[in-house]
Amino acid sequence: MKSLFRLFALLAGSLLVAAPGQAQLAVRADTLYTMAGAPIPDGVVLIRDGKIERVGPAERVAIPAGYRVLEAVVVTPGLIDAHSVVGLAGILNIDHDQDQLDTSDPVQPELRAFDAYNAREELVGWVRSFGVTTLHTGHGPGAVISGQTMLVKTRGETVSEALLDSVAAVAATLGPMIERYFKSPGTRAKAVALLRAELLKARAYRQKQQAADPARRPDPDLGMEMLVRVLDGEVPLLITAQRVPEIMAALRLQREFGFRLVLDGVAEAYLVLDEIRQAGVPVILHPTMVRPGGEAVGATLETAARLHAAGIPFAFQSGFEGYVPKTRVVLFEAAMAAANGLPRQAALEALTLQAARILGVADRVGSLEPGKDADLVLFDGDPFEYTTHVCTVIIDGEPVHETCR
Known part of the structure; x- marks a missing residue:
């Protein structure tokens, strides 16, 4: 029974993470391209309720407890x-x-x-x-x-x-x-x-x-x-x-x-x-x-x-x-x-x-800034290198693709 309960809890937790607009995510990148300024080394994006909550270097943006953390070499806007x-x-x-x-x-x-x-x-x-x-x-x-x-x-x-x-x-x-x-x-x-x-x-x-x-x-x-x-x-x-x-x-x-x-x-x-x-x-x-x-x-x-x-x-x-x-x-x-x-x-x-x-949609997408839609792409290398893969795609705060391609 304990095993079944544990399995049910895990499944329920995964559903909560995947629900549109409900995920609380932290995305950490070796290099973060916000398109709203210079690239940020060791950058963090906090995502809450489908929107970008906070963006900045890891030394200034603490990741709250309970946030799922995703990591990548390079992160860009969607x-x-x-x-x-x-x-x-x-x-x-x-x-x-x-x-x-x-x-x-x-x-x-x-x-x-x-x-x-x-x-x-x-x-x-x-x-x-x-x-x-x-x-x-x-x-x-x-x-x-x-x-x-x-x-x-x-x-x-x-x-x-x-x-x-x-x-x-x-x-x-x-x-x-x-x-x-x-x-x-x-x-x-x-x-x-x-x-x-x-x-x-x-x-x-x-x-x-x-x-x-x-x-x-x-x-x-x-x-x-x-x-x-x-x-x-x-x-x-x-x-x-x-x-x-x-x-x-x-x-x-x-x-x-x-x-x-x-x-x-x-x-x-x-x-x-x-x-x-x-x-x-x-x-x-x-x-x-x-x-x-x-x-x-x-x-x-x-x-x-x-x-x-x-x-x-x-x-x-x-x-x-x-x-x-x-x-x-x-x-x-x-x-x-x-x-x-x-x-x-x-x-x-x-x-x-x-x-x-x-x-005409720059108020919602195109850059990683607080209040904008949480659309991000996580790469395992330079986005313009032939051998680099897209590993995670996030739309409106929800991971919709999590396989390196």
Whole structure:
């Protein structure tokens, strides 16, 4: 009986530790990267009720009795994949798990990622095991306007449990990529014209909405409602544009309509750095190791370093791949950028705090500071070394992965 009681007590204790928002943890690192200041040798993070309670050197931060202690060589904030289709695109590469692009119409701003995201998709767990705790995911490139994107944590059994922001951006595309999925538009000029026409329609729709006489107001239109939010600056327009003509067209549209623009992909950004910097537009860079073909024929491993040198804020993304397992790993993409001229601290910032700022969630994630969500990654070595493993991933104060990978 005593043995059974002991076993029951152990099981009950483990359940208490694993319960979301209930764990009291202390994480100790040989090197702690908070992203809110200089790295801390022999650093400690205290976690209580899913939030960061205290951060500092071990000599100043005492670990209270009863806290579970986790140790690592290096600890960073949870990694952020700044643009993905994971959760809409699945691991099997068959029709039923490929919801990232609807090819019935090239203009569909009304499509909600929230309605298609599968929190239980195996790919979500796969990227989580490599330290990704926050995903900016949703409808992907390939249509003039493919739909909406969203922000989720890589945990939870349902979209509601994972959700950070149900509408993070509206996704659009300029360039020849559209031709793979639609007969029209067939040229660069036609794609820009279609996008511009939709924004003009939204401007007119907004004006009609403001009519004093309710009878003169337009019937609700889901697509126009979303584009009005873009015009009002409430939701950014994420435009995938790889080559110089598309990049410049996106900047012209932003100047004309005044919306918040986030450039995506930008394989040839290094050719127009001054123009991007002067526009004050952030960039979600194509995967560093993208195959240099098609629209990305001008890609280089050094683009991240050049963006950093030019003072242009940017973040890393996994993007979309047409082959199994359907996604890249942003940690590896950042490591390759660091090996090709990008300072290591800047690479880590682009995976964490810089990405959080671009996506508008820096008040919750991206750095290890008191009051923020307790999202951490524990490594057994330098995060950018090939032989290093992610050993523990913590999301909202709960260890969700505890196997070195």
